[in-house]
Amino acid sequence: MTDSPRRAPVTRAGATPAGRRRLRRALAAAAVDLFVAKGYEATTVDEIAAAAGVGRRTFFRYFDAKDDVLFANHDEIVAEMEDAFAVADPDRDPVETACATVSLVLDSYAAELDVSLKRFTLTRTVPSLRDKEVATVDRYQRVLARYLRARFAEQGDQAASLRADVAAAAIAAANNHVLRRWLRSGGQDDISATAAEAFALVVDAFRPANEAAETTVVAVMTTSTPLHAVIAKVNAALTEK
Amino acid sequence: MTDSPRRAPVTRAGATPAGRRRLRRALAAAAVDLFVAKGYEATTVDEIAAAAGVGRRTFFRYFDAKDDVLFANHDEIVAEMEDAFAVADPDRDPVETACATVSLVLDSYAAELDVSLKRFTLTRTVPSLRDKEVATVDRYQRVLARYLRARFAEQGDQAASLRADVAAAAIAAANNHVLRRWLRSGGQDDISATAAEAFALVVDAFRPANEAAETTVVAVMTTSTPLHAVIAKVNAALTEK
Numbered sequence: 083m084t085d086s087p088r089r090a091p092v093t094r095a096g097a098t099p100a101g102r103r104r105l106r107r108a109l110a111a112a113a114v115d116l117f118v119a120k121g122y123e124a125t126t127v128d129e130i131a132a133a134a135g136v137g138r139r140t141f142f143r144y145f146d147a148k149d150d151v152l153f154a155n156h157d158e159i160v161a162e163m164e165d166a167f168a169v170a171d172p173d174r175d176p177v178e179t180a181c182a183t184v185s186l187v188l189d190s191y192a193a194e195l196d197v198s199l200k201r202f203t204l205t206r207t208v209p210s211l212r213d214k215e216v217a218t219v220d221r222y223q224r225v226l227a228r229y230l231r232a233r234f235a236e237q238g239d240q241a242a243s244l245r246a247d248v249a250a251a252a253i254a255a256a257n258n259h260v261l262r263r264w265l266r267s268g269g270q271d272d273i274s275a276t277a278a279e280a281f282a283l284v285v286d287a288f289r290p291a292n293e294a295a296e297t298t299v300v301a302v303m304t305t306s307t308p309l310h311a312v313i314a315k316v317n318a319a320l321t322e323k
Numbered sequence: 324m325t326d327s328p329r330r331a332p333v334t335r336a337g338a339t340p341a342g343r344r345r346l347r348r349a350l351a352a353a354a355v356d357l358f359v360a361k362g363y364e365a366t367t368v369d370e371i372a373a374a375a376g377v378g379r380r381t382f383f384r385y386f387d388a389k390d391d392v393l394f395a396n397h398d399e400i401v402a403e404m405e406d407a408f409a410v411a412d413p414d415r416d417p418v419e420t421a422c423a424t425v426s427l428v429l430d431s432y433a434a435e436l437d438v439s440l441k442r443f444t445l446t447r448t449v450p451s452l453r454d455k456e457v458a459t460v461d462r463y464q465r466v467l468a469r470y471l472r473a474r475f476a477e478q479g480d481q482a483a484s485l486r487a488d489v490a491a492a493a494i495a496a497a498n499n500h501v502l503r504r505w506l507r508s509g510g511q512d513d514i515s516a517t518a519a520e521a522f523a524l525v526v527d528a529f530r531p532a533n534e535a536a537e538t539t540v541v542a543v544m545t546t547s548t549p550l551h552a553v554i555a556k557v558n559a560a561l562t563e564k
Contacts, residue, residue, distance in 0.1 A: 217454035252496075256488070287529060
């Protein structure tokens, strides 16, 4: 986490995957600065390319359009999420796994605080960028839903598809809530604490019914039982599963 | 509910609020037909206006752009939702109220099955229209969140804002799930039954904690208690609150 990402030199940066990522980020950072300084509509692709030290054609090797540049690393994040799901612990609660995975989005925002804050301002003031952001969230929400659907179906849930869609939306909303709150604080809030609270709410809401109910323990004993034996018996009953 | 909405004559239809609504719908229906027949990109505003029997300038009195026409009645639905929330029973569970209110969206889709089915095909095949639809959902989701936030705060929920965002997303996702399933069935499925199941899942997930836990009843009695007295005692314990 750093609030002033190092801008790598972009010359011939596109030669390697890492160089391509750097160039994408340099274009994104230049675009955000220009959008904030001149306004989104008034900024041209030529200006963005020039500010990143490349030509217009290079810009279009990386992005389809001006509004794509604002969510430059979205494809990367979605790919990371897919990788995380592929190696996830199959014994863990699927909703917990999905929450842990979606926090990759939080990490990526936190890693580029300066760009994230400027983008936050832009999405609140330019309706078309807001719509673009919403579409971006919808895309990773669908990745979450696909994972959850498969896991719920394995668990024999007859309504796996419905439950997965609803839980995925809840997880994405919790993630966005945390993100917006953190950005409103200028990146100063403790994002991990807010995230833990938000994801706990979602995990509780979608906990399988049999785990949600507390088990009641009834201890039966005579009045002559010594206190230490009562405590031992109650403790054993409370800790056994 | 009808699968072939009557197309009212549009001449001078804009003179009254009802006439304006009819004209909006006529433009929307004409646009959807053209988008399906010729493709979205290839259809011009002039063609849409001509097909509805009006001029280009009239089109732009009703819509800002070509892609707005596909979600022509969205503003109406959002206004109806706001009205419904204003008169909602304050003693009803807020999540239940929100589910009942969002079903206005289902009603509006069901009332224009032909347009709804064509729009469904378009949003699945034209990415920019899919994004537009997602943005539309986001807008009513925010109306739901605002209502829930106020109600949860009244109930003293310290995390009202988080809970409202998450529940609103879950409700919108349940609604979309029902809608997509119904549209995939060509409007043949029983939409009310699917909606009831989907909203029950959401209401259960966000039920206040004190209602979610079952109360365990422990009946203590001696072996000499007659069966009818046991039954009466157990029944009394199970039904008291």
